[in-house]
Amino acid sequence: MTGDIIVRARGITKRFGDFTAVDHVDVDVRRGEIFGFLGPNGAGKTTTIRMITTLTQPTEGTVEIDGRDITKDVSSPAKEDIGIIQQHISLDKDVSVLENIRYHAILHRIPRKEAEERIERLSRMMGLEPYMDRLVLNLSGGWKRRVAIVCAIIHEPRILFLDEPTAGLDTQSRHMLWDLIRGLNANGTTIFLTTHYMDEAEELCDRVAIIDHGHLVIQGTPEELCMGIGSWAVEYRDSDGVKQYRYFTDMEQSRAFQESLPLGSRVVSRNTNMEDVFLEVTGRDVVATEEVTFRI
Amino acid sequence: MILADSFRVAWIDLCFIRRNLSSVLITSLVGPLLYLVAFGYGLGKGMTVDGFDYMSFMIPGIIALTTLTACFSTTAVKVMVQRTYFQSFDELFLCSMNPAAIVLGKAYGGMVRSLISCAILYVVGLLITPDLRFTLSAVLMILLASLTYSLIGVVAGMLSNSHLTMNMITALIITPMTFLCGTLFSVDALPGFAQAILYALPLTHTTDCIRSAMLGTGFEWIGFAVTMVYFIGTFVICYYLMVKGKR
Ligand SMILES: Nc1ncnc2c1ncn2[C@@H]1O[C@H](COP(=O)(O)OP(=O)(O)OP(=O)(O)O)[C@@H](O)[C@H]1O
Ligand SMILES: [Mg+2]
Numbered sequence: 333m334t335g336d337i338i339v340r341a342r343g344i345t346k347r348f349g350d351f352t353a354v355d356h357v358d359v360d361v362r363r364g365e366i367f368g369f370l371g372p373n374g375a376g377k378t379t380t381i382r383m384i385t386t387l388t389q390p391t392e393g394t395v396e397i398d399g400r401d402i403t404k405d406v407s408s409p410a411k412e413d414i415g416i417i418q419q420h421i422s423l424d425k426d427v428s429v430l431e432n433i434r435y436h437a438i439l440h441r442i443p444r445k446e447a448e449e450r451i452e453r454l455s456r457m458m459g460l461e462p463y464m465d466r467l468v469l470n471l472s473g474g475w476k477r478r479v480a481i482v483c484a485i486i487h488e489p490r491i492l493f494l495d496e497p498t499a500g501l502d503t504q505s506r507h508m509l510w511d512l513i514r515g516l517n518a519n520g521t522t523i524f525l526t527t528h529y530m531d532e533a534e535e536l537c538d539r540v541a542i543i544d545h546g547h548l549v550i551q552g553t554p555e556e557l558c559m560g561i562g563s564w565a566v567e568y569r570d571s572d573g574v575k576q577y578r579y580f581t582d583m584e585q586s587r588a589f590q591e592s593l594p595l596g597s598r599v600v601s602r603n604t605n606m607e608d609v610f611l612e613v614t615g616r617d618v619v620a621t622e623e624v625t626f627r628i
Numbered sequence: 629m630i631l632a633d634s635f636r637v638a639w640i641d642l643c644f645i646r647r648n649l650s651s652v653l654i655t656s657l658v659g660p661l662l663y664l665v666a667f668g669y670g671l672g673k674g675m676t677v678d679g680f681d682y683m684s685f686m687i688p689g690i691i692a693l694t695t696l697t698a699c700f701s702t703t704a705v706k707v708m709v710q711r712t713y714f715q716s717f718d719e720l721f722l723c724s725m726n727p728a729a730i731v732l733g734k735a736y737g738g739m740v741r742s743l744i745s746c747a748i749l750y751v752v753g754l755l756i757t758p759d760l761r762f763t764l765s766a767v768l769m770i771l772l773a774s775l776t777y778s779l780i781g782v783v784a785g786m787l788s789n790s791h792l793t794m795n796m797i798t799a800l801i802i803t804p805m806t807f808l809c810g811t812l813f814s815v816d817a818l819p820g821f822a823q824a825i826l827y828a829l830p831l832t833h834t835t836d837c838i839r840s841a842m843l844g845t846g847f848e849w850i851g852f853a854v855t856m857v858y859f860i861g862t863f864v865i866c867y868y869l870m871v872k873g874k875r
Contacts, residue, residue: 387718389872406871407726416722422715427643435640439723483719 338363338491338522339384344393346379353379355546356393361491366513366523368537370530370606372614376546377526378419381495384524385416397491412440415489419496419526421476423468429479430464433486440487447486454482457512474501481509485516492516494525498532510536530606540606544614558604561612567600568593579604579612630729637720637733641706645740656698656745660690664752667812677814680843684759688766688839689811691746691753695770696831698745699738699777700784700802706737707785708794727870731782731863738778739771746770750842759843766841772855773834779862786869810835830858 339361346354354376361367371377382388384395386402395403400410423432433455437447455461458478468476477497485492494513498506513536517523527533533540534554541551550557562579564586570576580586590599645652664687672682710717720730753760788794809815809831815823826832837851 385722387721406721407724409724411722411724414722418715418718420715422718424640424644424710424716425714427640427647431640431643435643436719438636438639439719439725441636441723487723 336363337361338398339524340396340399341380341384342394344380344383344390344395346376346383346388347391352546354383354543357543357546357548359384359541359548361522361524362539363522364517364520365538366517366525366536368533368540369524369526369543370528370533370540370610371526371543373528375543375614377543378495380543381416381493381524381526385414385493386411387416412487413490414493415484415487415491416493417477417480417484417495417497419499421473421480423476423480423483425469426467428465428467429460429471432468432479433482436483436486442487450486450488451482454486458482458508474505477501478505481512489521491522491524494523496526496528498527498529506532530610534606542610542613549613550609554606554609557609558606561604561609563604565602565604565608566590567602568597577608577611579608630726630732633725633729634732634736637725637730638736640716641734641737642740644706645737652702652741653744653748656694656741657748659697660694660745660749661752663690663693663812678816680759681757684757684843685814685839686812687749687753687757687760688842689835691749691770691842692773692809692831692835692838693806693811694745694749695742695773695834696777696802697806698742699735699774700781701798702738702741703735703778703781704784704788704794704797705791707734707782708788708791711785712789727867730870731779731866734782734785734866735775735778738781739774742774742778743770746774753842761842761844763841763844765847766838769834769837769841769852769855772852772859773830773838776830776834776855776859776862779859779866782866783862783869786866786873805829805831830855 337360339359341357341359343356343358344354345352345356357376357380359369359380369377369380379388383390383393386395386406390403394401397410397413400408402408402410424435430451433451434447437451442450455464458481460475460478460482463471463475463479468479471479477500481497497513498509501509510532513523513525523536525536537554539551539553540557542549550560552560559581562581564580564583566578566580566586566589568576568578568590578589580589586601590601593599668683668686672686675682677685707717750762750766754762784794784797788797809826809829811831815826815832818826833848833851833854835851837848837855840846840848840851
């Protein structure tokens with residue numbers, strides 16, 4: 333894992349009319365790492381990923397892939413270095429699985445023999461073989477996603493973007509996808525993924541960034557971020573029975589705090605995790621603008 | 629290079645047509661064949677227009693009209709659906725394709741449908757009327773017209789985000805053109821101002837050109853040139869939409 337930057341986004345901003353979906357975000361992804369991009373619904377993750385992959389034109393800002401600005405030139409050869417699995421599966425649903433995969437090989441100008449070899453290898457790996465002649469229309473969501481994955485990696489991109497790749501997948505498929513991501517990464521593919529699952533971020537990511545309301549709020553390794561709010565977490569219920577969280581950098585402080593709580597309070601003491609970081613940084617209310625409190 | 633890439637872009641649309649060939653052809657042939665029976669044998673029997681019997685006059689018109697309807701609906705609906713429902717249109721911008729290749733490639737699906745339909749209608753025409761001829765200039769014009777109307781479909785597909793908008797465009801622009809642009813009657817019969825409007829539309833010229841070529845009365849260079857201007861114009865618009873459009 334070298335330290336050089338393969339994706340460099342500077343001040344990327346997207347406005348839809350008066351509404352600013354992404355506001356001057358700087359992202360650096362290092363070559364060979366797995367980079368996690370986290371944020372609540374509507375935070376601007378998809379918009380950011382689409383800007384970096386040129387699918388959406390930024391209102392402001394620049395994106396460089398391996399030192400080449402790809403926002404200027406529609407047919408830039410640098411595009412062959414990226415692959416993306418979109419949140420909304422982007423396949424031609426009225427033709428077969430095989431035709432979709434072949435189409436991607438054709439679009440990327442992979443020689444026929446090479447393409448057929450890759451198709452066979454990847455479809456076997458993803459367990460797609462029995463489905464090759466089915467219309468994409470008739471596949472379940474999880475299987476469609478597998479097809480989308482094969483399509484996105486058929487040209488062996490150096491950077492793979494995945495927008496909520498495991499949303500809606502069963503446990504087996506999730507683990508399969510994690511293994512796949514780790515495998516690709518071990519072979520040198522840089523990974524940029526968004527997710528709502530904090531265990532996934534902790535499990536996979538070398539570094540994460542959190543975006544909220546279009547602003548990048550924090551980035552670093554999961555460990556750094558946990559340490560940032562305090563490595564020791566204490567959960568307890570206040571006098572109204574509402575769950576409260578406190579974080580301490582020091583174990584002694586944490587213990588002292590627990591002892592200060594009224595006798596008989598249900599207290600859990602544990603290590604801080606990404607879920608804590610996420611909730612601390614983006615707020616615990618689901619809709620921050622409305623008065624919503626969840627009583628557990 | 630761009631030409632080879634354009635076939636790459638078109639590959640999946642051609643897959644779809646191959647899969648659904650019979651329904652694709654039935655839907656584009658039923659209308660024209662009904663006109664043929666209803667107007668040709670029913671209404672126009674014994675009539676002569678511009679010195680030819682009505683059937684010989686009408687068949688080239690029906691072929692011209694087929695280039696418009698078959699091409700437009702195929703490419704317009706395909707592009708709209710791929711953009712807004714399948715979202716597979718994005719994939720074209722994730723490889724290093726030249727926008728010109730994308731524009732051309734998106735037109736081929738409509739062209740294939742139109743060319744097969746026109747070939748069938750041409751053969752039918754040659755079989756049932758003695759006045760019609762098979763000429764290279766007619767083939768050339770059918771090709772150019774198919775390409776142009778496919779590109780007009782691409783523009784419509786890029787600009788509309790739902791079937792509703794698409795139906796509006798069809799109802800307000802395409803359907804009036806199919807009936808008014810001299811396909812089923814001679815435009816010369818209309819008052820001057822109406823002629824002026826109709827001669828601004830490409831289909832009037834396409835019809836003139838295909839008709840004169842099929843009847844062997846010479847090649848309407850003006851018709852060819854005007855269609856060519858429309859082709860270049862829509863190509864430029866498509867190119868712009870691919871580069872700058874809100875995909
Ligand atoms: N084409 C558009 N026009 C107008 N607003 C848009 C458009 N696309 C996205 N937005 C808005 O931009 C904001 C960010 O959307 P985005 O899809 O990037 O969020 P996200 O972080 O991916 O959310 P999720 O976790 O739900 O996928 C949202 O408020 C959304 O409503
Ligand atoms: Mg999203």
